Amino acid sequence: xxxxxxxxxxxxxxxxxxxxxxxxxxxxxxxxxxxxxxxxxxxxxxxxxxxxxxxxxxxxxxxxxxxxxxxxxxxxxxxxxxxxxxxxxxxxxxxxxxxxxxxxxxxxxxxxxxxxxxxxxxxxxxxxxxxxxxxxxxxxxxxxxxxxxxxxxxxxxxxxxxxxxxxxxxxxxxxxxxxxxxxxxxxxxxxxxxxxxxxxxxxxxxxxxxxxxxxxxxxxxxxxxxxxxxxxxxxxxxxxxxxxxxxxxxxxxxxxxxxxxxxxxxxxxxxxxxxxxxxxxxxxxxxxxxxxxxxxxxxxxxxxxx
Amino acid sequence: xxxxxxxxxxxxxxxxxxxxxxxxxxxxxxxxxxxxxxxxxxxxxxxxxxxxxxxxxxxxxxxxxxxxxxxxxxxxxxxxxxxxxxxxxxxxxxxxxxxxxxxxxxxxxxxxxxxxxxxxxxxxxxxxxxxxxxxxxxxxxxxxxxxxxxxxxxxxxxxxxxxxxxxxxxxxxxxxxxxxxxxxxxxxxxxxxxxxxxxxxxxxxxxxxxxxxxxxxxxxxxxxxxxxxxxxxxxxxxxxxxxxxxxxxxxxxxxxxxxxxxxxxxxxxxxxxxxxxxxxxxxxxxxxxxxxxxx
Numbered sequence: 085x086x087x088x089x090x091x092x093x094x095x096x097x098x099x100x101x102x103x104x105x106x107x108x109x110x111x112x113x114x115x116x117x118x119x120x121x122x123x124x125x126x127x128x129x130x131x132x133x134x135x136x137x138x139x140x141x142x143x144x145x146x147x148x149x150x151x152x153x154x155x156x157x158x159x160x161x162x163x164x165x166x167x168x169x170x171x172x173x174x175x176x177x178x179x180x181x182x183x184x185x186x187x188x189x190x191x192x193x194x195x196x197x198x199x200x201x202x203x204x205x206x207x208x209x210x211x212x213x214x215x216x217x218x219x220x221x222x223x224x225x226x227x228x229x230x231x232x233x234x235x236x237x238x239x240x241x242x243x244x245x246x247x248x249x250x251x252x253x254x255x256x257x258x259x260x261x262x263x264x265x266x267x268x269x270x271x272x273x274x275x276x277x278x279x280x281x282x283x284x285x286x287x288x289x290x291x292x293x294x295x296x297x298x299x300x301x302x303x304x305x306x307x308x309x310x311x312x313x314x315x316x317x318x319x320x321x322x323x324x325x326x327x328x329x330x331x332x333x334x335x336x337x338x339x340x341x342x343x344x345x346x347x348x349x350x351x352x353x354x355x356x357x358x359x360x361x362x363x364x365x366x367x368x369x370x371x372x373x374x375x376x377x378x379x380x381x382x383x384x385x386x387x388x389x390x
Numbered sequence: 391x392x393x394x395x396x397x398x399x400x401x402x403x404x405x406x407x408x409x410x411x412x413x414x415x416x417x418x419x420x421x422x423x424x425x426x427x428x429x430x431x432x433x434x435x436x437x438x439x440x441x442x443x444x445x446x447x448x449x450x451x452x453x454x455x456x457x458x459x460x461x462x463x464x465x466x467x468x469x470x471x472x473x474x475x476x477x478x479x480x481x482x483x484x485x486x487x488x489x490x491x492x493x494x495x496x497x498x499x500x501x502x503x504x505x506x507x508x509x510x511x512x513x514x515x516x517x518x519x520x521x522x523x524x525x526x527x528x529x530x531x532x533x534x535x536x537x538x539x540x541x542x543x544x545x546x547x548x549x550x551x552x553x554x555x556x557x558x559x560x561x562x563x564x565x566x567x568x569x570x571x572x573x574x575x576x577x578x579x580x581x582x583x584x585x586x587x588x589x590x591x592x593x594x595x596x597x598x599x600x601x602x603x604x605x606x607x608x609x610x611x612x613x614x615x616x617x618x619x620x621x622x623x624x625x626x627x628x629x630x631x632x633x634x635x636x637x638x639x640x641x642x643x644x645x646x647x648x649x650x651x652x653x654x655x656x657x658x659x660x661x662x663x664x665x666x667x668x669x670x671x672x673x674x675x676x677x678x679x680x681x682x683x684x685x
Contacts, residue, residue: 107521110436116437117524119510119523120516141548149538222530224529224601225527225553230553
């Protein structure tokens with residue numbers, strides 16, 4: 085179907101060899117693609133890789149902007165995790181007396197709080213990463229996975245501040261500096277992959293179901309209580325039925341917490357870790373990282389529509 | 391009647407065309423033929439094919455507000471769709487083909503489906519039926535596309551360019567040009583202030599400058615120039631011409647008929663979701679103006 089104008093232009097340009105083609109044939113002939121179609125997984129990955137500088141620049145810019153409205157500015161990077169640990173110490177260490185039976189409770193608690201905080205904030209910001217940036221999505225074209233990934237990078241950058249604080253807390257509370265501390269690097273790498281996957285999954289769900297943003301804090305709090313942040317999970321796995329104990333021990337957040345404690349604290353023995361712990365952790369990271377990425381990509385063309 | 395003149399383009403008899411008007415029409419026609427010949431040399435290559443598209447907006451909760459919590463719950467449980475679902479059939483069967491090097495104006499009264507059509511071409515709105523084929527990824531430049539309002543203009547430029555797929559080195563090389571083009575530094579050091587402090591015109595100028603820094607195969611401009619001042623409009627029209635020379639296709643939605651006349655050689659007139667006219671800008675805009683006057 086061509087209009088009068090097109091026919092006239094075609095007339096000036098000489099006989100139009102394409103006049104007999106249907107729109108779909110014409111598109112195929114000149115290699116046009118359907119607008120807004122989802123790219124294949126390899127080409128999507130290539131596009132994403134070419135935006136790696138965007139992801140890091142976006143994360144840095146957001147991190148700087150995060151505290152610009154506060155008078156103390158970047159000090160909050162360090163204050164937030166400290167205050168968090170302080171509140172939990174007050175409630176669980178002093179008021180409820182959970183510290184009985186756990187040696188070096190402050191170090192134990194801070195480790196759990198900071199490590200879980202990383203996963204928690206990755207999920208929360210991932211859930212909002214699409215809905216809060218609709219204007220950016222509608223203004224510019226880029227692989228949408230950039231956003232949840234960038235928000236996980238922001239959380240990682242914040243965690244690095246927290247880890248500095250944690251290191252000081254460890255040394256002050258009397259933990260020696262050992263070669264074991266180097267284990268932090270592989271643990272953080274695996275946890276970052278795991279969190280990115282979770283953020284991608286939550287981003288897709290949050291983009292479709294906006295109610296998710298209201299629900300997630302409750303889900304996360306439940307998960308936190310199950311992940312041995314304030315107490316040793318072994319106190320209730322000992323009484324639980326065998327299958328429940330296995331399930332509780334496979335909880336990835338618990339594994340990341342315990343691994344980090346094992347790396348940083350001499351008072352935490354390797355025996356608290358399940359057998360094949362590195363294999364399980366790598367498995368979690370791989371399943372969630374890859375699965376989350378594919379899950380997010382499958383809805384790529386729909387983000388920002390509405 | 392001796393002021394009956396034959397239209398040099400269509401051969402139709404027109405009433406009261408002054409010699410100046412005839413001259414202008416002939417000039418425009420010559421330009422158009424030159425352009426067509428140029429196109430014939432590079433080949434008549436389509437960049438956007440729109441094939442009989444229909445677009446329907448589905449709006450939930452219209453009329454009855456959000457509904458009570460209990461009715462929302464019972465809907466979820468019984469899996470019924472909201473009774474308040476309203477459908478708006480915004481675009482009703484539009485077809486056209488755009489070619490390399492064309493600048494196409496889209497005109498029509500408010501709510502005629504212009505912006506909807508552009509969003510669909512950009513791939514941001516799903517079509518109910520029909521299909522849109524494009525060469526590469528079209529870039530849509532809308533009037534309300536705010537970027538990152540809590541970040542400075544400088545960061546917006548850098549992030550915007552990186553998001554469009556430029557490398558850090560390219561951004562560095564183009565940064566000054568973009569800021570100069572936008573002209574936001576004319577009133578002081580605005581580029582280091584957060585974008586939320588900009589006036590709507592300044593923000594629109596910066597956005598256009600960022601988007602125009604890259605060569606686009608297909609650039610869709612939705613009223614984005616309307617808020618700029620005259621000097622900026624002139625600059626951006628020149629930039630649009632350059633983009634066309636680089637063999638891209640430009641679509642422009644505007645209520646400013648002058649800027650359509652100055653930048654576009656072809657115009658599509660939409661009314662109530664249908665194409666009312668598609669042809670040389672001069673003819674279509676004239677027809678449109680007459681129609682609007684008669685209303």
